[in-house]
Amino acid sequence: MTEFNLLVGGPVSRWPLNLAEQTQVPWIAADRGALRLLRIGITPQLAVGDFDSLSKAELATLQAQVKDIRYAVADKDETDTEMALQLALTEFKATRVTIFGATGGRLDHFLDNLYMLLQPRFLPYCERVRLVDRQNSLRLFLPGTHTIVKEPDKPYLAFGPLTAVTGLTLYDTKYHLTQRNDVHPMMYASNEFIKKSATFSFKSGVVAVIQSKD
Structure with missing residues (x-):
C-alpha cells in the first residue's frame, strides 16, 4: 500500500x-x-x-x-x-x-x-x-458491499447519497435501511455503530460515509 x-x-x-x-x-x-x-x-x-x-x-x-x-x-x-x-x-x-x-x-x-x-x-x-x-472523517464509495471499521474517537455515523442511489441497505448499524432508493442527494445522519464495524451495500450511485464526533 x-x-x-x-x-x-x-x-x-x-x-x-x-x-x-x-x-x-x-x-x-x-x-x-x-x-x-x-x-x-x-x-x-x-x-x-x-x-x-x-x-x-x-x-x-x-x-x-x-x-x-x-x-x-x-x-x-x-x-x-x-x-x-x-x-x-x-x-x-x-x-x-x-x-x-x-x-x-x-x-x-x-x-x-x-x-x-x-x-x-x-x-x-x-x-x-x-x-x-x-471532528470528521469522510469517504466516498461506489456500488457494492462494503464493511467499514469504527474510528475509536467518533461515535456518530452518517450515510449520504451524493447522486441518485438504488438499493441502499444498512445491515448492522443502530438504524437500518433496506433497499432504499433516492433520486437526489440527501443525508442519513446521526446513525451509530453497534459493534466495531458496519456493513452496507447499494446497487448504483455514489455514497458518502461520514464518521464524526461533537
Whole structure:
C-alpha cells in the first residue's frame, strides 16, 4: 500500500490536534499548505500550486527546503488541490490519500473539494481518498458491499447519497435501511455503530460515509 497525506488550504483550526505527529506517511502540499507544513516541522515530498498567496521570502523558504515543486499559473481551470490529488493518484500511484484542510472556512471551497471526487478522472479512485478534519472523517464509495471499521474517537455515523442511489441497505448499524432508493442527494445522519464495524451495500450511485464526533 502506498499512502500519502495531502494538506490543502483550509483553516488551521480545523486540523486534527495530532497532525504534526503524523510523520510516518509522506506528505504532499497544495500551495500555502507547503509552508504550513514546514512551520510544524514536516517537509513535504511534493508541493503543488501557483503560490500566489506567498510573499517572496516565504516562497524562497519553500524553494530552499522542498525538493520537488510543481508550479501552476494562477489563472487555470483546476484548483491546486485537484492538481495535487491527480499527481498523488497517477504519478505517485497512491493507494490511499488522506486530505487535511479540505473542510471549514469557505463553504464553496469545501464543496469544491467534495465534488471534485465525483469528476470522471477521480471517481474511479474515490474509495482511496479520505477527507479528515478535527471532528470528521469522510469517504466516498461506489456500488457494492462494503464493511467499514469504527474510528475509536467518533461515535456518530452518517450515510449520504451524493447522486441518485438504488438499493441502499444498512445491515448492522443502530438504524437500518433496506433497499432504499433516492433520486437526489440527501443525508442519513446521526446513525451509530453497534459493534466495531458496519456493513452496507447499494446497487448504483455514489455514497458518502461520514464518521464524526461533537
